[in-house]
Amino acid sequence: MTSELTRLTLAEARDALAKGDFSARELTEAHVSAMEAARDLNSFIVETPEKALEGADEADKRRAKGEARTLEGLPLAIKDLFCTRDVQTTAGSRILEGFAPPYESTVTQKLWDDGALMLGKTNLDEFAMGSSNMTSYYGGVENPWKREGDNHKLVPGGSSGGSATAVAGRLALGATGTDTGGSIRQPAAFTGITGMKPTYGRCSRWGIVAFASSLDQAGPMARSVRDCALLLRSMCGHDPKDSTSVDMPVPDFEAALTGDVRGLRVGIPKEYRVDGMSEEIDSLWQQGIDWLKAAGAEVHDISLPHTQYALPTYYIIAPAEASSNLARYDGVRYGQRGEGYDNLEQMYEATRGTGFGDEVKRRLLIGTYVLSAGYYDAYYNKARQVRSLIAQDFTKAYEAVDVILTPTAPSAAFAMGDKMDDPVAMYLNDVFTVPASLAGLPGVSLPAGLSSDGLPLGLQLLGRPFDEETVLRSAGVLEEAAAFTAEPASLS
Amino acid sequence: MSVDKDTVAHIAKLARLRMDPEKTEAMAGELSQILGWIEQLQEVDTEGVAPMTSVAQMKLPLREDEVTDGGYPEDVLRNAPESLQGFYVVPKVVE
Amino acid sequence: MSLIQGETGDWEVIIGLEIHAQIISRSKLFSGASTAFGSAPNSQVSLVDAAMPGMLPVLNRECVAQAVRTGLGLKAHINLVSVFERKNYFYPDLPQGYQISQYQTPVVGEGVITIDLPDGSSRDIGIERLHMEQDAGKSLHDQDPNKTFVDLNRSGVALMEIVSKPDMRSAEEAGAYIRKLRSILRYLGTCDGNMDEGSMRCDVNLSVRRPGEELGTRTETKNVNSVRFVQQAIDYEARRQVELLESGGRVILETRLFDARKGESRSMRSKEEAHDYRYFPDPDLLPLEIEQAWVDELGANLPELPDEKKARFIKDYGLTPYDASVLVAEQANAAFFETVLGDGGKRDPKLVSNWVTVNFFGALNASGLDLGDAPVSAEQLGGLIDLIADGTISGRIAKEVFEEMWATGKDAATIVEEKGLKQITDTGEIEAIVDKVIAENPDQAEQFRSGDNPKVIGWFVGQVMKASQGKANPGMVNQLLKDKLGG
Structure with missing residues (x-):
């Protein structure tokens, strides 16, 4: 019974709770046990079982009184980039070890307001900078999937690797992630789950540890499109505390899942056929095209001419913003202070020199460099101009199509330790996810097939700004066609 | 674009990052590789293109001038590595 | 033109002032914490002001209105689109590790202030720009021999930085400029102008040149916080530069820190060299767009x-x-x-x-x-x-x-x-006193009558006024004396 409860989707669990098939306490206990049994995966930095169980009892009482809310009693995993009141929030960094925020992020508060429960805080690349989850100070996260006949530990992708693993490994019904250049979509693809980055401005950034402010967006990660729709509805909405939060009504995203894509115009960008893309990714993409066609959609070839410049643009803009956003970690007001200093300057350098890991330092150095005197125009301003061109590419494309279909990542999950000595090769993981991030567009990744060695592969759908509904509707159709039922090795 | 050890040391100083000398050397190589790769942006014609500040297509919101926050010094100070008498405390700053 | 005389001839002093004026508002520029002065340490600090992780700025409308009002009061150009940028540097009382300021596109452009000089003449001093920015917190260095204490109550309070053109030529003009600016700000109600409490702080940019020649290299003296100190700082710095140049030295572009106790300044060059502020537009804030109609409305309601x-x-x-x-x-x-x-x-x-x-x-x-x-x-x-x-x-x-x-x-x-101080205007009453005084002083009366000493009449007026305890109408006393003494 217990393990059966963790195999439900969020929507199934919601419906079963409503019918009284089991209690929130039973559901939560099942997940707490699963979480504790799967500690080898290193999915969580902090577990909060008491909090979850206490909340579950509350939820059962509420339901008994007929006051159940939309996510009443559903246990979730929260990426440790969301500040949670009185619960350690680290951003995967040593520099924030022990930090207990006296506040709750807007997005998590909204989830709690709708009745959801927190199982714990999930591991991530340090300050969300990475595509492997290997840069966390709290250790790498292991992908629940393994290659067939190969016991090598694989990465879950990043930066939301702990959340992806918690969902894929059936440790949580759903999770929050954040996506700056692909940090929800790429790990979703690597772990065989569904993840959505909404339009920039949909979810409040208030209380989420900032990486790159003009790109960061929170979003849901779950085991179905419907689950993502359900979570997204709770997570988003206008927040006056975030000056980039859009004041627009929140649609009922679940209601958008009509299963009908007849006449929908789907764009296939030719620039996404990059060198070195594996044959099986290419054929999965073709398969996705065929599924949508079969469902009545029209498929059009489109061009997004500046695609190849998206990654270098991103690797100027994101580090530049990060170099400034991370200046506040100085050992004065919170977090860890370094040791062995005689004066203030040494205190700063000791704190930041020992508090940040290598990848964060690398990006802080790049960001500092591209903003420094004499380089601003050549790098930072140039990148902002190219970003405008990339956004214009999409605007033009959306005159002719309604959604865009691409692979999520150029490969399946790779082994832990791979690509660690080649930053640029690591950055190339985000080649398909970064352009939409730069343009602020909504995108979803869903599992659509397996690689030849049995690893999940994802397809990505991108939409117009604030048209999450069309993205989710198309994803629902692809999901049904793909009928992805494979399970990770950790479950067998 | 290649950066040398001295440049890395200078940026590290600006970013207040203590770097071991041997790490500085390695970092110079990695940064050069990344910056070299980024260099391809120079081939894009951006003549007359306005630089993007935000993808958010909205006006900057303004709030009313009301006192709605503050008044919780214990919350503000409770995570501080060092504090005394309601102040944050740091090594003496020599002006 | 006021010149200063050196060993080798005359020098002209070129002065520009940057004034930081605290905007009058209830809450801070980007947070809802109070701006009141003199509260317990860190009691007027929001999570935003303490730069907790994930905190975001939201702009205070009234602060923008105050900056626009000030711009209008300085007859300046108002920029309907302006941009907040981040000025990046590390300091314990700068929690974010950057100050949100306006750099390339300030809310207010060029304007003018007419200064009034003691001789009754007036002169126009150009305003280069006015922009909004956050104040820093306060570092206390004298609480402990080895520690600096940090209070963030001021962190995030709205400031206007008002930059003049290098149009002033003497300490006197600089003083008149500050007084006039303060007067305008106080009329507008946009800054209380209280230099003692730090509501107005001044940096002095100064260079010297031979009359008619190209501008020389300037220095910036920071932290000059009263009109008197500004004048001291100018006199000190002008003299220092002239002596340096006359002895064959060179002025270097540098920041200097004013020491009010000594009336001197010293170089901060060693610190300044490391600064590279890496300004860039704050991605947490969009460009500030304001409507002309709103500007007009603010203008119509100026005092x-x-x-x-x-x-x-x-x-x-x-x-x-x-x-x-x-x-x-x-x-x-x-x-x-x-x-x-x-x-x-x-x-x-x-x-x-x-x-x-x-x-x-x-x-x-x-x-x-x-x-x-x-x-x-x-x-x-x-x-x-x-x-x-x-x-x-x-x-x-x-x-x-x-x-x-x-x-x-x-x-x-x-x-x-x-x-009973009412003036005596009754002729009879005054006449009686006049008669009495003349009768008591025959010698003096004779001096007047004989023409030997016509000025003695003044003495008589004094005596009569004294006798009337000052209440007699002086005009009438004068006339009656002249009549009686046979003038």
């Missing part, structure tokens, strides 16, 4: 400013430019003057101006009181002036009455009544 008021006082009341500028420097003083003047200016403006600026402000200064705490009200002063105007008391007696009013708070009429 009468010092220059307009001064012009009106000269034109309507016939005051001298000097008196007018003294009266309009503080809005409250000008209002006081106009209240004393009475409805429709019914009292004599020159008499009122004289009484307000000389006697009343003199007493105020001597007692160290603020206008609001003065023991004599505008209405009471008006009452006193009426008694002078209708001949009830003489100007001399009026001074005595005023002193009594200041001491007791009583009305002039009451004092005059109680003390």
Whole structure:
């Protein structure tokens, strides 16, 4: 019974709770046990079982009184980039070890307001900078999937690797992630789950540890499109505390899942056929095209001419913003202070020199460099101009199509330790996810097939700004066609 | 674009990052590789293109001038590595 | 042009001022914490002000309005689109590790301030720009021998940085500029101008050159926080640069820190070298867009400013430019003057101006009181002036009455009544005193009559006034004496 409860989707669990098939306490206990049994995966930095169980009892009482809310009693995993009141929030960094925020992020508060429960805080690349989850100070996260006949530990992708693993490994019904250049979509693809980055401005950034402010967006990660729709509805909405939060009504995203894509115009960008893309990714993409066609959609070839410049643009803009956003970690007001200093300057350098890991330092150095005197125009301003061109590419494309279909990542999950000595090769993981991030567009990744060695592969759908509904509707159709039922090795 | 050890040391100083000398050397190589790769942006014609500040297509919101926050010094100070008498405390700053 | 004389000839001093003025608002520029002065440490700090992870700025509309009002008061161009940027540097009282400021596109562009000089002349000083920015917190270095204490109450309070063009040529002009700017800000209600509490802080940019030559290299002296210190800092720095150049040295572009105790400044160059502020547009904030209609509305509701008021006082009341500028420097003083003047200016403006600026402000200064705490009200002063105007008391007696009013708070009429100070205008009564004085002083009377000493009449006037305890009408006394002594 217990393990059966963790195999439900969020929507199934919601419906079963409503019918009284089991209690929130039973559901939560099942997940707490699963979480504790799967500690080898290193999915969580902090577990909060008491909090979850206490909340579950509350939820059962509420339901008994007929006051159940939309996510009443559903246990979730929260990426440790969301500040949670009185619960350690680290951003995967040593520099924030022990930090207990006296506040709750807007997005998590909204989830709690709708009745959801927190199982714990999930591991991530340090300050969300990475595509492997290997840069966390709290250790790498292991992908629940393994290659067939190969016991090598694989990465879950990043930066939301702990959340992806918690969902894929059936440790949580759903999770929050954040996506700056692909940090929800790429790990979703690597772990065989569904993840959505909404339009920039949909979810409040208030209380989420900032990486790159003009790109960061929170979003849901779950085991179905419907689950993502359900979570997204709770997570988003206008927040006056975030000056980039859009004041627009929140649609009922679940209601958008009509299963009908007849006449929908789907764009296939030719620039996404990059060198070195594996044959099986290419054929999965073709398969996705065929599924949508079969469902009545029209498929059009489109061009997004500046695609190849998206990654270098991103690797100027994101580090530049990060170099400034991370200046506040100085050992004065919170977090860890370094040791062995005689004066203030040494205190700063000791704190930041020992508090940040290598990848964060690398990006802080790049960001500092591209903003420094004499380089601003050549790098930072140039990148902002190219970003405008990339956004214009999409605007033009959306005159002719309604959604865009691409692979999520150029490969399946790779082994832990791979690509660690080649930053640029690591950055190339985000080649398909970064352009939409730069343009602020909504995108979803869903599992659509397996690689030849049995690893999940994802397809990505991108939409117009604030048209999450069309993205989710198309994803629902692809999901049904793909009928992805494979399970990770950790479950067998 | 290649950066040398001295440049890395200078940026590290600006970013207040203590770097071991041997790490500085390695970092110079990695940064050069990344910056070299980024260099391809120079081939894009951006003549007359306005630089993007935000993808958010909205006006900057303004709030009313009301006192709605503050008044919780214990919350503000409770995570501080060092504090005394309601102040944050740091090594003496020599002006 | 005021020049300073060196060993090798004359030098011209070129001065520009950057003034940080704290915007009057209830809450901070980007957070809802209070701006009140003097609270317990870190008690007026929001999570945003302490730069907790994930905190975001939201702009205060009133602060923008205040900056626009100030821009309009400086007759400056208002930029309908302006951009907040981050100025990146590390300091313990700068929690974010950057200051949100406006750099390339400030909210206010070029404007002008007319300064009033002591000789009654005026001169226009250009304004380069005005932008909004966050204040830093406060570092206390003297609490502990090895530690610095940090209080973030001021962190995030809204400031306007007002940058002049390098149009000033002397310490005197710089002083007049600061006083005039402060006067405008206080009229507008956008800054209280209180330099003691740090609501207005000044950085001095200064260079010297031979008259007519190219501009020299300038230095910036920071942290000069009173008009007197600004003038000291200018004199010190001008002298330092001239001596340096005359002894074959070179001025270097540097930041200097003013030490008010010594009246000197010293170089901060060693620190400055490491600075590279890496400005870039703050991605947490979009460009600030304001409507022309809103700017117009703010403009329509501005109060009468010092220059307009001064012009009106000269034109309507016939005051001298000097008196007018003294009266309009503080809005409250000008209002006081106009209240004393009475409805429709019914009292004599020159008499009122004289009484307000000389006697009343003199007493105020001597007692160290603020206008609001003065023991004599505008209405009471008006009452006193009426008694002078209708001949009830003489100007001399009026001074005595005023002193009594200041001491007791009583009305002039009451004092005059109680003390019997009413002027004697009865011819018979005065004649009796005159006769008595002449009879008692035959020698002096003879001196006058014989023509030996015509000036002795003045002495007689004095004697008569003394005998009447100052109450006799001086004009009548004069006339009667002349008649009696057979003039």
